[in-house]
Amino acid sequence: MRLGSQFSVRWEKAVTGSGKTAGGFTIVETVLAMSLTVLLCISTLGAILEMQFSSKRVADYTSAMAVAEAKVQDIRAVYYNPPNWPFTLSTVYVTNQNSISLNQAGTTFQIPGTVISKIDYQGSLGHLVTVTATFNPSRGRPVTATLQTVVNSYSGGQQ
Amino acid sequence: MRPGHSHTSPRPQRTLGYTIIEVMIASTLGLMVLAAGYSFLFFTLRAMSGISAQSVMNQKGANALEFIESRARLATYMATSSSGNTLTLGFDDDPTRDTDGDAKTYDDRDHYEQFKFIGTSSTNVLACATNNLIYIPNTNSTYQRVLISGGVRNLPGFKVFSTTNSVITVVRFGIADPKTSDHYQAIDLQGSAVSLNRLWNTNVITIAP
Numbered sequence: 001m002r003l004g005s006q007f008s009v010r011w012e013k014a015v016t017g018s019g020k021t022a023g024g025f026t027i028v029e030t031v032l033a034m035s036l037t038v039l040l041c042i043s044t045l046g047a048i049l050e051m052q053f054s055s056k057r058v059a060d061y062t063s064a065m066a067v068a069e070a071k072v073q074d075i076r077a078v079y080y081n082p083p084n085w086p087f088t089l090s091t092v093y094v095t096n097q098n099s100i101s102l103n104q105a106g107t108t109f110q111i112p113g114t115v116i117s118k119i120d121y122q123g124s125l126g127h128l129v130t131v132t133a134t135f136n137p138s139r140g141r142p143v144t145a146t147l148q149t150v151v152n153s154y155s156g157g158q159q
Numbered sequence: 160m161r162p163g164h165s166h167t168s169p170r171p172q173r174t175l176g177y178t179i180i181e182v183m184i185a186s187t188l189g190l191m192v193l194a195a196g197y198s199f200l201f202f203t204l205r206a207m208s209g210i211s212a213q214s215v216m217n218q219k220g221a222n223a224l225e226f227i228e229s230r231a232r233l234a235t236y237m238a239t240s241s242s243g244n245t246l247t248l249g250f251d252d253d254p255t256r257d258t259d260g261d262a263k264t265y266d267d268r269d270h271y272e273q274f275k276f277i278g279t280s281s282t283n284v285l286a287c288a289t290n291n292l293i294y295i296p297n298t299n300s301t302y303q304r305v306l307i308s309g310g311v312r313n314l315p316g317f318k319v320f321s322t323t324n325s326v327i328t329v330v331r332f333g334i335a336d337p338k339t340s341d342h343y344q345a346i347d348l349q350g351s352a353v354s355l356n357r358l359w360n361t362n363v364i365t366i367a368p
Contacts, residue, residue, distance in 0.1 A: 041199060048206045052342075055213040059346040062217045066224055070329070070351035073228065077327050077353040102333050102347045106282025107315055109347075155355075 053140075060111065060137065063100035064145040068133040071096070071115050072147050075129050080151055087127050087151070092119040100135055100143075111135045111143070119151075126152025209341035216310075216334050216346050223292055223306040224350045227274055227330055231352030235266045237325055243318020244276040246328055247298070251356070265356070271298040276311060276319040276332065284345070287312035288337035310334045314347055328352040 025033075075094075078086065086092045094117040099109035113135030120128045128150055135143040177185075227246070231237060236249025249268035258267040278290025290311040295303045313319060317331040329351055336344035 044199075044203070048203055048210075051210050052206055052213075055210045055217075059213060059217050062221050063347055063349070066221070066348045066350045069228070070349060073351040073353045074327070076355070077351075098349070100347060100349075102282070102314060102345060104284060104335075104343045104345070106284065106312060106333075106335075109315075 057140065057143070060101055060135065060143045061145060064113070064133045064135055064143045065147070067098050067100065067113075067115060068131045068145045068147045071117055071131045071133070072129060072149050075117060075119065075131070076149065076151055076155060078151075080126075080153055080155060082121075082127070086119050087121075088119075089121050091121070093117070094119070098133070098135075101137070111137045113143075122150070126150050126155075205341050209336075209344055212336045212338070212341060213344045213346075216336065216344055219307050220332075220334050220346045220348050224330060224348050226294070226306065228350060228352045230272060230274075231328060232355050234272075234354045235356050236268050236271075237322055237328055237352075237354050239318075239320040239322045239328060242280070243320050244280065246274040246320040246322075246330075246352075248272045248274075272296055273298055274306075274320070275303075278311065280313055282313050282315050282333070284310075284312070284335040284337055284343075287335060292332065307334060310337055314349070326354050 075086070080087055083089050086094065096115045096117075097112070098115050099112045101109060101111040103110050113133060115131065115133045118130040118132075120130070122128045128148065130146065130148045132144065132146045137143060230248055231246075233250065234248035235251050236247075238247050239245065240247075249271050251265055251267040252269035253267075254265045256267070257264045258269055273295040275293050275295065276290065277293060279286050281287055287310060289309060291305055291309065292307040292311045293303045294306050312333045312335055314331045314333055317329075319332050320328055320330055322328045329349070331347075331349045333345060333347035
């Protein structure tokens with residue numbers, strides 16, 4: 001629909017008085033135009049709100065990833081002396097509780113979660129460590145970060 | 160409003176133009192449209208500002224934590240101040256020379272680096288508005304680099320740096336945007352910095368909770 005050209009034709013008719021019909025837009029046209037404008041505004045606002053939510057979610061993912069990375073570092077710091085715990089011949093699970101997303105007052109963390117570390121024997125390769133940090137926000141899907149590393153006698157800190 | 164109305168109506172000459180009511184209605188409608196447009200623009204720009212602030216914060220925080228962890232990995236010495244605001248790392252600059260005379264060439268402390276939390280120890284957003292996290296590449300030099308400028312805060316009940324057994328430092332800090340106009344933007348980070356160049360007698364540590 002070419003609104004500009006229609007408008008100019010109507011304007012011309014109205015000014016010159018050459019048209020037989022009255023100038024201006026019909027109620028259908030007006031309602032349609034208004035509906036489109038409102039739809040555009042709502043979708044734009046919705047997109048912006050979603051972007052805001054997403055950027056906060058990225059912050060939660062960054063926090064979750066830091067927690068998972070911290071646990072990986074903790075496990076890497078343990079003396080690698082198999083089959084002593086936690087580097088046994090069977091799979092070992094270590095579960096810890098943690099929370100992220102500090103509130104505005106700076107008093108409490110808003111999203112609780114669990115960090116599960118799986119230490120799996122891989123023969124001569126050593127042990128495969130898989131750390132999964134899962135946090136459950138009140139809105140949206142859970143925030144999950146998983147990191148893996150291999151620990152063996154060649155890992156650092158085994159002087 | 161129909162501008163052509165006066166041409167088609169058989170009004171007398173003295174009544175041409177718009178009445179005061181028409182002008183007032185037109186002005187009111189125009190103002191309402193302008194106000195709606197302004198509000199829309201204001202809200203949009205404010206939201207976009209918040210999104211940008213949050214993105215920058217995410218990047219800065221993650222980068223700072225990663226940097227601290229990467230430096231700690233190569234350190235031969237690790238200690239924190241009693242306030243928990245300073246982390247000092249010692250480094251061996253030449254693995255072929257035994258500068259401390261302990262018959263080991265790889266565990267010397269040839270230079271020290273520091274990470275410092277500067278400002279008010281608090282979790283409050285406004286109190287922490289000017290808090291910084293800085294990096295000093297060599298404590299013998301006055302040069303320092305600001306890793307995070309403004310908004311660095313403590314996490315409740317924790318120091319920024321706390322070292323266990325001279326091997327592992329738990330780093331906990333948050334960043335909050337003190338600007339209230341674009342909503343609340345914040346991130347909190349909890350990481351572990353482990354020295355992989357540590358002494359043999361400090362190898363056995365437990366998995367931190």
